Amino acid sequence: MIFEKLVAVLADHVDCDPSSVTMDTTFEELGVDSLDTVDMVMELEEELGIELELDEKISTVGEMVKLVEEKMGEKE
Amino acid sequence: MSFCVLGTGSYAPPKVVTNDDLASFLETSDEWIRERTGIRQRHVCEKESACDLAYQAALAALEQSGVKAEELDMILCATISSDFSTPSMACVVQKRLGASCPAMDISAACSGFLFLLDTAAGFFARGRVKKMLVIGAERISRLLDWDDRSTCVIFGDGAGAMVLGEGENYLVSQLSSKGDDEVIRTPVFEGKSPFNKREQENPYIHMKGQETFRFAVTAMTHDLKNLIAQAGFSEGDIDWVVPHQANIRIIDAAKKRLNIPPERFCVNIDRYGNTSAASIPMMMDELNRSGKLKRGDLMALCAFGGGLSSAACILRW
Numbered sequence: 001m002i003f004e005k006l007v008a009v010l011a012d013h014v015d016c017d018p019s020s021v022t023m024d025t026t027f028e029e030l031g032v033d034s035l036d037t038v039d040m041v042m043e044l045e046e047e048l049g050i051e052l053e054l055d056e057k058i059s060t061v062g063e064m065v066k067l068v069e070e071k072m073g074e075k076e
Numbered sequence: 077m078s079f080c081v082l083g084t085g086s087y088a089p090p091k092v093v094t095n096d097d098l099a100s101f102l103e104t105s106d107e108w109i110r111e112r113t114g115i116r117q118r119h120v121c122e123k124e125s126a127c128d129l130a131y132q133a134a135l136a137a138l139e140q141s142g143v144k145a146e147e148l149d150m151i152l153c154a155t156i157s158s159d160f161s162t163p164s165m166a167c168v169v170q171k172r173l174g175a176s177c178p179a180m181d182i183s184a185a186c187s188g189f190l191f192l193l194d195t196a197a198g199f200f201a202r203g204r205v206k207k208m209l210v211i212g213a214e215r216i217s218r219l220l221d222w223d224d225r226s227t228c229v230i231f232g233d234g235a236g237a238m239v240l241g242e243g244e245n246y247l248v249s250q251l252s253s254k255g256d257d258e259v260i261r262t263p264v265f266e267g268k269s270p271f272n273k274r275e276q277e278n279p280y281i282h283m284k285g286q287e288t289f290r291f292a293v294t295a296m297t298h299d300l301k302n303l304i305a306q307a308g309f310s311e312g313d314i315d316w317v318v319p320h321q322a323n324i325r326i327i328d329a330a331k332k333r334l335n336i337p338p339e340r341f342c343v344n345i346d347r348y349g350n351t352s353a354a355s356i357p358m359m360m361d362e363l364n365r366s367g368k369l370k371r372g373d374l375m376a377l378c379a380f381g382g383g384l385s386s387a388a389c390i391l392r393w
């Protein structure tokens with residue numbers, strides 16, 4: 001579910017084919033820079049009602065999904 | 077009693093530095109800078125001092141307003157890059173204009189001009205002034221690490237000014253501070269005291285890009301939403317949004333989160349870069365002289381930056 005949400009947010013930010021995005025896809029290959037990353041983190045926070053730390057060096061879609069899932073787990 | 081704007085002025089030093097000029101000595105490119113910040117060029121001081129910029133902007137504003145320097149009851153300047161620790165920029169401008177009123181500076185970084193407008197409103201409310209000159213002026217190029225491509229490409233030099241008179245056009249405002257010396261900091265020169273044991277940090281702007289972006293987008297969005305509601309308007313009522321010109325990506329991210337038609341957001345960062353406290357008054361002067369503003373237009377101004385600070389206000393033009 002988080003993965004699908006993230007792909008939707010990504011598709012809003014960069015030109016990408018959502019069906020080709022996997023957990024291993026890097027943000028660099030998608031043309032997502034560090035400001036896009038923060039913007040997407042903020043969108044996910046707003047949608048899911050959580051707070052995420054920016055300290056982690058997130059470089060792949062999978063790493064972002066894991067971070068969000070951990071936070072959602074803490075919330076419950 | 078608050079104030080109305082009698083005239084605006086601005087001034088940028090004539091030397092224009094394009095992204096390609098920067099790429100000739102920095103590991104960067106026009107494409108990278110444009111995509112990441114929206115900036116194509118900026119103006120940079122050569123022989124001009126920060127006070128020179130402030131003075132020229134002031135002259136233009138006084139001329140447009142028809143107010144003479146001798147009539148001014150106060151001069152306020154917002155700056156973090158003046159040429160002296162003392163005298164204040166406002167005092168230097170006072171002398172050059174031939175004014176004789178009290179003059180002082182305000183330090184609130186990129187929010188400086190809006191902190192300054194709120195201060196001005198207080199003096200008008202107390203009936204202490206009838207005419208004020210307010211200026212945002214920065215020679216940021218002096219404070220940049222020109223080997224750091226993450227900061228030196230973003231900023232530019234310039235000044236904007238307004239002459240204010242008695243009126244009721246300053247409708248609502250809010251100021252916020254969230255003290256922080258890590259996200260944005262510009263340390264001073266430590267000096268040569270034989271007793272000083274403090275380390276000398278690079279006396280240039282240090283900025284954490286992601287944290288700054290997050291703070292700025294949140295501040296801009298929340299401040300505008302809260303203020304517009306507080307004033308009893310809806311977001312669609314705002315005719316112009318004049319945001320501090322820090323980075324086009326911040327403005328774009330805030331646009332998505334607000335219900336104000338995107339074409340009402342004013343942008344000139346492509347030509348001037350981030351001029352800190354000067355950016356809002358420079359944009360206001362550009363709008364004013366373009367003839368696009370109509371009396372009665374609702375203008376939402378917002379700023380965010382070092383402090384950390386943010387501010388917003390709604391003016392009826």
